[in-house]
Amino acid sequence: MANTTLSLIFDTDSHFLQIMNHCPKAIHIHEEGPREGFQIEPGPIATADKVKFIEALANTGLKEVQAVSFVNPKRVPGMADAEEVARLIRRKEGVRYTSVWLNLKGLERAMQTPLDVYGRLQISASESFSIKNTGKNTQDTLIEQRQIIEFCMEKNLSIDSAIVMTAFGCNIEGEIKEEKVTQQINLLMNLLKEYDMRLPYLRLADTVGWANPRSMDRVISSVQDKWPELSLGLHLHDTRGTGLANAVVGLSKGIEHFDSSCAGLGGCPFAGHKGAAGNICTEDLVFLCEEMGISTGVDLDALIECAHMAEGIVGHALPGKVMRGGSLSKYKNHTQGF
Amino acid sequence: MANTTLSLIFDTDSHFLQIMNHCPKAIHIHEEGPREGFQIEPGPIATADKVKFIEALANTGLKEVQAVSFVNPKRVPGMADAEEVARLIRRKEGVRYTSVWLNLKGLERAMQTPLDVYGRLQISASESFSIKNTGKNTQDTLIEQRQIIEFCMEKNLSIDSAIVMTAFGCNIEGEIKEEKVTQQINLLMNLLKEYDMRLPYLRLADTVGWANPRSMDRVISSVQDKWPELSLGLHLHDTRGTGLANAVVGLSKGIEHFDSSCAGLGGCPFAGHKGAAGNICTEDLVFLCEEMGISTGVDLDALIECAHMAEGIVGHALPGKVMRGGSLSKYKNHTQGF
Numbered sequence: 158m159a160n161t162t163l164s165l166i167f168d169t170d171s172h173f174l175q176i177m178n179h180c181p182k183a184i185h186i187h188e189e190g191p192r193e194g195f196q197i198e199p200g201p202i203a204t205a206d207k208v209k210f211i212e213a214l215a216n217t218g219l220k221e222v223q224a225v226s227f228v229n230p231k232r233v234p235g236m237a238d239a240e241e242v243a244r245l246i247r248r249k250e251g252v253r254y255t256s257v258w259l260n261l262k263g264l265e266r267a268m269q270t271p272l273d274v275y276g277r278l279q280i281s282a283s284e285s286f287s288i289k290n291t292g293k294n295t296q297d298t299l300i301e302q303r304q305i306i307e308f309c310m311e312k313n314l315s316i317d318s319a320i321v322m323t324a325f326g327c328n329i330e331g332e333i334k335e336e337k338v339t340q341q342i343n344l345l346m347n348l349l350k351e352y353d354m355r356l357p358y359l360r361l362a363d364t365v366g367w368a369n370p371r372s373m374d375r376v377i378s379s380v381q382d383k384w385p386e387l388s389l390g391l392h393l394h395d396t397r398g399t400g401l402a403n404a405v406v407g408l409s410k411g412i413e414h415f416d417s418s419c420a421g422l423g424g425c426p427f428a429g430h431k432g433a434a435g436n437i438c439t440e441d442l443v444f445l446c447e448e449m450g451i452s453t454g455v456d457l458d459a460l461i462e463c464a465h466m467a468e469g470i471v472g473h474a475l476p477g478k479v480m481r482g483g484s485l486s487k488y489k490n491h492t493q494g495f
Numbered sequence: 496m497a498n499t500t501l502s503l504i505f506d507t508d509s510h511f512l513q514i515m516n517h518c519p520k521a522i523h524i525h526e527e528g529p530r531e532g533f534q535i536e537p538g539p540i541a542t543a544d545k546v547k548f549i550e551a552l553a554n555t556g557l558k559e560v561q562a563v564s565f566v567n568p569k570r571v572p573g574m575a576d577a578e579e580v581a582r583l584i585r586r587k588e589g590v591r592y593t594s595v596w597l598n599l600k601g602l603e604r605a606m607q608t609p610l611d612v613y614g615r616l617q618i619s620a621s622e623s624f625s626i627k628n629t630g631k632n633t634q635d636t637l638i639e640q641r642q643i644i645e646f647c648m649e650k651n652l653s654i655d656s657a658i659v660m661t662a663f664g665c666n667i668e669g670e671i672k673e674e675k676v677t678q679q680i681n682l683l684m685n686l687l688k689e690y691d692m693r694l695p696y697l698r699l700a701d702t703v704g705w706a707n708p709r710s711m712d713r714v715i716s717s718v719q720d721k722w723p724e725l726s727l728g729l730h731l732h733d734t735r736g737t738g739l740a741n742a743v744v745g746l747s748k749g750i751e752h753f754d755s756s757c758a759g760l761g762g763c764p765f766a767g768h769k770g771a772a773g774n775i776c777t778e779d780l781v782f783l784c785e786e787m788g789i790s791t792g793v794d795l796d797a798l799i800e801c802a803h804m805a806e807g808i809v810g811h812a813l814p815g816k817v818m819r820g821g822s823l824s825k826y827k828n829h830t831q832g833f
Contacts, residue, residue, distance in 0.1 A: 370783070
């Protein structure tokens with residue numbers, strides 16, 4: 158595992174070792190709430206509200222905020238104002254403003270905006286999911302990834318990461334074996350090698366909420382065993398309540414990069430709402446990490462304010478927990494902290 | 496740890512060892528939804544609905560259901576029909592129907608019903624919390640526990656467990672040191688010794704939602720080191736979203752007993768609702784365990800039906816996740832299971 162630390166305070170007490178000896182000292186959070194959430198809402202959400210929310214998030218200490226997706230406005234009307242949002246954000250120094258695009262057309266749109274644009278590769282561990290979701294099997298996906306690599310080379314755009322979708326299971330193929338995950342990663346690695354490139358960072362995605370602590374352990378260990386120097390990130394959905402438990406397994410295996418959504422945007426606590434399957438909630442993740450002594454760089458109370466702002470913007474309750482339970486800061490300021 | 500098993504399938508692959516080598520093969524769940532949930536609702540909840548829900552829970556495979564609390568009906572009007580609920584339940588063989596009582600008067604009321612009544616001791620790790628919550632410091636609490644022991648001896652009632660409240664932190668004293676927890680347990684142990692009794696089972700309660708995976712690890716390890724033969728249980732609140740993550744630490748340390756609430760009853764996803772701090776959700780816990788290969792004896796799909804029933808009874812959304820995300824059974828029946 159790259160960049161993991163063995164903090165001395167854990168070494169002094171064997172009790173901590175099992176959980177803590179591979180935990181990173183700090184994590185990096187990629188905040189995906191504005192894109193995940195506003196994309197799924199029946200809307201319309203005012204452009205000004207989106208911008209206000211993104212700016213508030215950037216003021217909490219978060220260093221990477223996914224602002225919009227460049228997708229077909231006919232299919233995703235909530236993102237029709239993507240260019241406008243991107244243009245209106247007053248940027249904060251040191252913060253990356255990212256976006257999602259699904260093909261070269263989307264990538265070209267993204268490049269016309271002031272957002273931070275990078276090349277990103279993707280592959281699905283479940284080929285059946287890939288065919289259903291994108292119409293492409295693994296071979297066709299690789300052809301598309303090759304086009305992205307060549308486009309990025311032409312445009313002098315660096316490829317900053319790859320993502321493996323459905324790395325823990327999918328509704329068609331069921332549980333995914335770790336060998337399948339490493340096999341798909343290998344295909345991307347080999348493709349990059351053809352261009353004398355190497356993969357700097359890989360995200361494992363629990364796209365449809367199948368992961369559990371045991372499968373997390375299994376898949377992450379396999380990837381780490383095979384590529385000990387590869388920096389890993391987790392993109393977890395809290396579809397069935399196991400999101401933070403899965404994140405803790407990631408932490409205990411030294412993972413330092415997490416995608417998450419402020420207030421759990423993208424999910425919804427109401428029955429029948431298609432958005433029930435949101436990402437893990439950013440402020441809950443921040444709370445968890447900070448309580449465990451893992452630094453996030455985020456002002457939790459400021460982030461909780463953002464979560465309330467998000468509820469105000471979408472006009473209904475969101476699934477985050479700490480935004481209701483509250484942080485512990487007001488108790489710890491006058492008591493002996495951890 | 497009592498009764499932990501080292502399943503062979505984990506031994507064959509070192510990847511599983513870190514998380515799984517101390518996990519129990521099976522857990523026992525104490526379902527507290529009817530009591531936790533219906534106590535907190537502004538109500539009124541029809542007695543017949545309470546009974547119907549308790550009976551449905553007992554039909555899912557759950558072996559212990561907390562039906563009611565015997566408390567002052569002026570202070571907790573939602574429990575004014577406790578005796579009637581207890582009388583109306585059509586009991587299922589092999590299921591324990593438990594109750595909460597806070598003093599000898601409540602215990603005497605419980606004994607007049609057909610419920611399964613046992614002596615239970617309690618102490619708080621935070622003395623300040625105890626004083627605020629019950630008006631008793633540790634010394635006065637011990638006097639009361641002595642009265643309970645003597646009452647139970649007189650009535651031939653066995654003492655089945657003790658609970659340590661605020662074992663991981665409290666809003667007055669902040670983080671609780673593990674030495675404080677073992678010190679308070681010691682007081683109860685010594686008290687029981689005076690009567691030639693020993694404690695069969697101890698529950699550690701995160702009463703106000705302070706626990707995190709690291710403090711779980713710390714406190715549980717300390718208790719296990721001191722009393723390796725003591726059977727432990729966890730009573731966790733999901734106040735800040737870390738409930739299941741904390742439960743996984745408990746599992747990884749061999750803990751086999753968990754309190755939880757169907758649908759997350761007792762909590763509520765709405766801002767400003769005092770019930771935000773519910774127990775961990777039973778069906779989410781069942782999902783997590785079964786996916787990890789830990790047997791719960793519960794039919795998850797039947798339990799999800801109970802969760803929907805609970806929402807119907809209280810008339811608003813409840814915080815459970817699997818009840819919206821759905822179990823994986825329909826996908827696994829025609830795919831290769833884990």
